[in-house]
Amino acid sequence: xxxxxxxxxxxxxxxxxxxxAVTPTRSYGYLRRPVQTTGWRSWAFTVDHKKIGIMxxxxxxxxxxxxxxxxxxxxxxxxxxxxxxxxxxxxNQMFTMHxxxxxxxxxxxxxxxxxxxxxxxxxxARDVAFPRLNALSxxxxxxxxxxxxxxxxxxGAADGGWFMYAPNSAVPFSPSNGVDYWxxxxxxxxIASLVGAxxxxxxVLNMRAPGMTMMRVPIFTWMALVTxxxxxxxxxxxxxxxxxxLFQRNYDATFFEVAEGADPLLWQHLFWIFxxxxxxxxxxxxxxxxxxxxxVFSKKPLFGYPFVVFSGAAIGFVGWGVWAHHxxxxxxxxxxxxxxxxxxxxxxVPTGVKIINWTLTMWGGKLRFTTAMLFATGLIVMxxxxxxxxxxxxxxxxxxxQTDTYYIVAHFHYVIFGGxxxxxxxxxxxxxxxxxxxxxxxxxxxxxxxTMIIGMNLTFGPMHIVGLQGQPRRMYVWTENxxxxxxxxxxxxxxxxxxxxxxxxxxxxxxFINVWVSRKNPPAPADPWDARSLEWMxxxxxxxxxxxxxxxxxxxxxxxxxxxxxxxxxxAHDYVKVATAEEIQAVETANRDDHVHLPSPxxxxxxxxxxxxxxxxxxxxxxLLVIVGLAIATVAMFGWALEPxxxxxxxxxxxxxxxxxxxxxxxxxxx
Amino acid sequence: MxxxxxxxxxxxxxxxxxxxxxMAIPAGYDDGQDHIGLEHHTSTGLSNTKLAMWLFLGSECLxxxxxxxxxxxxxxxxxxxLGPDQLxxxxxxxxxxxxxxxxxxxxxxxxxxxxxxxxxxxxxxxTVTALLGGLFLAGQIYEFTVFYREGLGxxxxxxxxxxxxxxxxxxxxxxxxxxxxxxxxxxxxxxxxHGNKAETVEMIGLYWHFVDIVWIVxxxxxxxxxx
Numbered sequence: 001x002x003x004x005x006x007x008x009x010x011x012x013x014x015x016x017x018x019x020x021a022v023t024p025t026r027s028y029g030y031l032r033r034p035v036q037t038t039g040w041r042s043w044a045f046t047v048d049h050k051k052i053g054i055m056x057x058x059x060x061x062x063x064x065x066x067x068x069x070x071x072x073x074x075x076x077x078x079x080x081x082x083x084x085x086x087x088x089x090x091x092n093q094m095f096t097m098h099x100x101x102x103x104x105x106x107x108x109x110x111x112x113x114x115x116x117x118x119x120x121x122x123x124x125a126r127d128v129a130f131p132r133l134n135a136l137s138x139x140x141x142x143x144x145x146x147x148x149x150x151x152x153x154x155x156g157a158a159d160g161g162w163f164m165y166a167p168n169s170a171v172p173f174s175p176s177n178g179v180d181y182w183x184x185x186x187x188x189x190x191i192a193s194l195v196g197a198x199x200x201x202x203x204v205l206n207m208r209a210p211g212m213t214m215m216r217v218p219i220f221t222w223m224a225l226v227t228x229x230x231x232x233x234x235x236x237x238x239x240x241x242x243x244x245x246l247f248q249r250n251y252d253a254t255f256f257e258v259a260e261g262a263d264p265l266l267w268q269h270l271f272w273i274f275x276x277x278x279x280x281x282x283x284x285x286x287x288x289x290x291x292x293x294x295x296v297f298s299k300k301p302l303f304g305y306p307f308v309v310f311s312g313a314a315i316g317f318v319g320w321g322v323w324a325h326h327x328x329x330x331x332x333x334x335x336x337x338x339x340x341x342x343x344x345x346x347x348x349v350p351t352g353v354k355i356i357n358w359t360l361t362m363w364g365g366k367l368r369f370t371t372a373m374l375f376a377t378g379l380i381v382m383x384x385x386x387x388x389x390x391x392x393x394x395x396x397x398x399x400x401x402q403t404d405t406y407y408i409v410a411h412f413h414y415v416i417f418g419g420x421x422x423x424x425x426x427x428x429x430x431x432x433x434x435x436x437x438x439x440x441x442x443x444x445x446x447x448x449x450x451t452m453i454i455g456m457n458l459t460f461g462p463m464h465i466v467g468l469q470g471q472p473r474r475m476y477v478w479t480e481n482x483x484x485x486x487x488x489x490x491x492x493x494x495x496x497x498x499x500x501x502x503x504x505x506x507x508x509x510x511x512f513i514n515v516w517v518s519r520k521n522p523p524a525p526a527d528p529w530d531a532r533s534l535e536w537m538x539x540x541x542x543x544x545x546x547x548x549x550x551x552x553x554x555x556x557x558x559x560x561x562x563x564x565x566x567x568x569x570x571x572a573h574d575y576v577k578v579a580t581a582e583e584i585q586a587v588e589t590a591n592r593d594d595h596v597h598l599p600s601p602x603x604x605x606x607x608x609x610x611x612x613x614x615x616x617x618x619x620x621x622x623x624l625l626v627i628v629g630l631a632i633a634t635v636a637m638f639g640w641a642l643e644p645x646x647x648x649x650x651x652x653x654x655x656x657x658x659x660x661x662x663x664x665x666x667x668x669x670x671x
Numbered sequence: 672m673x674x675x676x677x678x679x680x681x682x683x684x685x686x687x688x689x690x691x692x693x694m695a696i697p698a699g700y701d702d703g704q705d706h707i708g709l710e711h712h713t714s715t716g717l718s719n720t721k722l723a724m725w726l727f728l729g730s731e732c733l734x735x736x737x738x739x740x741x742x743x744x745x746x747x748x749x750x751x752x753l754g755p756d757q758l759x760x761x762x763x764x765x766x767x768x769x770x771x772x773x774x775x776x777x778x779x780x781x782x783x784x785x786x787x788x789x790x791x792x793x794x795x796x797x798t799v800t801a802l803l804g805g806l807f808l809a810g811q812i813y814e815f816t817v818f819y820r821e822g823l824g825x826x827x828x829x830x831x832x833x834x835x836x837x838x839x840x841x842x843x844x845x846x847x848x849x850x851x852x853x854x855x856x857x858x859x860x861x862x863x864x865h866g867n868k869a870e871t872v873e874m875i876g877l878y879w880h881f882v883d884i885v886w887i888v889x890x891x892x893x894x895x896x897x898x
Contacts, residue, residue: 197730239737244836261828
């Protein structure tokens with residue numbers, strides 16, 4: 001649906017889904033525009049950032065389950081001595097795909113789901129800057145992820161670990177097509193991230209509502225902005241690395257072959273120049289989410305908003321100068337090691353600033369431990385544990401002892417699961433009523449939280465112990481006679497970790513049960529949490545056009561200041577509630593903009609995305625397929641260019657009882 | 672072009688800084704100011720498309736940065752096989768480089784014509800730009816053929832692989848630019864460019880100049896500085 005013509009004299013608004021009838025009279029490019037507002041076509045060809053955000057979330061959750069099952073296989077294999085669940089080869093594929101799936105197909109897209117859905121709502125925009133590019137990002141990610149996972153059925157998945165070190169990634173050591181699938185799959189999802197990054201940065205910088213200065217932008221949007229900048233500059237670097245690897249494996253180049261005089265360290269540098277910013281790409285959106293959740297459930301503003309903003313930006317900058325701490329064991333030389341050591345210690349500072357800000361946000365607040373709040377506080381505690389073990393890695397002599405042991409595995413799972421995943425779940429519980437108009441069940445939510453917390457600590461906690469005992473990462477069996485004695489018996493702790501991983505899995509299962517039991521919950525109130533930021537001014541779930549009128553922003557925490565008035569005298573602040581969210585929304589509805597023009601759905605994003613895995617299969621199997629894929633891509637790109645982003649006015653019926661069907665060309669941004 | 676807004680060509684300048692809501696600008700009128708980007712109200716005043724293109728080019732810098740670093744690392748890794756000293760034909764490459772740089776000039780003329788809403792000259796200069804780009808590309812293909820005949824295959828040594836990858840990536844960028852130029856000429860001819868024509872042309876211009884600047888870096892580092 002593209003244009004909503006709202007008659008000024010009819011109070012009833014067009015219900016979402018029941019949009020005005022669309023009659024395409026002209027075909028643009030080669031095809032008529034998709035017009036369905038219900039059914040699968042309304043999703044496949046949509047350019048609505050909210051539908052795209054939901055699809056991002058659903059796809060990411062599916063990949064989360066896939067990656068989780070892979071993790072359970074790994075833990076089953078290591079539960080007892082001489083594990084026989086997996087062969088050595090299958091084990092290699094399992095941990096490689098577990099990491100790749102979780103990083104590239106779950107955490108990044110899940111953060112993209114929140115960014116897509118929430119950024120336009122938080123800055124008072126009707127959509128992102130380039131809605132068709134947004135659809136392209138989504139489908140490119142989906143097809144890339146599916147392409148990557150088809151390798152399981154086509155000769156075996158990648159088996160070189162998620163950082164795919166050379167020369168291990170070369171054909172002699174990894175003869176199946178798995179690494180090729182991995183390379184091409186990550187190139188495809190990289191395109192999705194890059195396109196998304198450009199789109200979302202432009203959205204945040206350019207599409208803010210009147211009065212929404214950068215220092216009034218809600219903190220989640222700020223952190224997402226930093227993340228998108230990191231993606232923008234990190235993705236091309238891994239693209240170079242992947243292209244070199246692709247040329248080596250498929251066209252006999254020797255970029256990483258030591259025998260030909262190459263430097264395998266080149267791969268490590270290129271990978272980690274991408275890979276370390278990637279760490280912050282993973283965790284910053286979660287930081288943004290908890291920075292939204294904690295103030296709401298503490299009934300206090302975020303402590304030191306500018307500090308949280310600038311420490312996030314500082315992480316974004318310093319994050320580029322620490323990559324070699326992943327390579328301390330590779331013999332970089334004392335000066336490089338010292339420099340990267342100090343830089344790594346330095347980056348703990350802005351992260352520590354955030355932890356302090358969150359703690360002081362809660363300090364003295366009226367805390368309400370809803371599920372979202374539990375996940376947010378869980379993040380503070382768990383991430384701090386992961387951060388502390390991270391600081392021990394910045395000490396190079398200690399790191400050389402820990403490199404490639406389970407201590408590292410313990411560290412990054414506390415950071416990624418305890419940081420990113422808990423934060424994302426906090427966001428899911430916090431924004432569920434916003435997105436779906438219903439609250440999730442709190443009892444199931446709390447069960448979900450506690451089983452996950454217990455599960456994750458039982459899984460990843462013991463890995464510190466077995467790691468310091470020297471159990472190497474990626475070791476596919478351990479033997480009883482080398483397991484050690486007493487407290488440090490790695491057999492015992494491996495079993496604990498395996499049990500923990502199944503408790504964790506039950507925790508995730510509780511989440512899905514919660515989604516199921518909550519499906520018939522009554523509609524959520526307009527403002528179930530007494531929230532502070534702009535997205536809660538829209539309805540639950542928001543209309544296609546988001547806001548009844550483009551809001552004018554007067555303060556940070558705009559929604560809070562519309563609901564509460566400061567009656568304190570002098571320096572004393574005393575806020576009393578002067579309006580409910582329903583009342584605020586009613587005012588907006590009464591003063592709504594008529595003539596809202598929204599971008600129209602399009603076939604071309606999904607078609608263009610589809611061409612990419614076709615080309616990728618072609619590179620592996622047959623040049624003919626490459627030609628077919630390029631042909632599809634060409635058709636799609638020209639179709640895209642020839643089609644105007646918003647359908648012509650003549651394509652739409654005049655609204656009943658409207659102002660004579662003369663559509664306005666004025667943009668809604670003029671307030 | 673900016674998808675979230677409608678019919679940018681039709682829309683009058685909107686926003687508090689616009690002098691009048693529906694000020695009509697007569698065809699061919701140029702008050703010397705850059706109206707591009709002020710078609711719609713944006714928070715920064717820069718148009719969405721232009722901001723997006725700059726961001727994309729920023730990202731491209733890192734792509735070429737990685738490829739150039741790889742080349743610089745491997746330029747001397749060739750054992751006793753062929754290297755730059757035996758292969759480079761500096762006068763020839765200088766000539767094709769000059770052609771590419773001149774295409775930036777014709778691109779500027781094309782953008783100026785587009786800003787004057789002079790479709791005919793826009794098409795002319797874009798075509799000339801594409802031709803010059805094509806000439807550069809032909810020179811590169813010729814050069815590659817000569818190197819290949821002299822025995823420098825893609826897999827001959829690390830120097831060869833990284834050289835062909837770097838210069839090949841640049842060539843691919845030039846090719847994409849030529850396709851964009853020719854597609855725009857065709858769409859201008861049939862009046863199928865949606866939105867602001869001048870801005871569409873300017874975006875291609877930004878990309879084209881970027882690719883030229885990258886070539887200046889590559890030409891200096893790869894060809895001019897002795898190995």
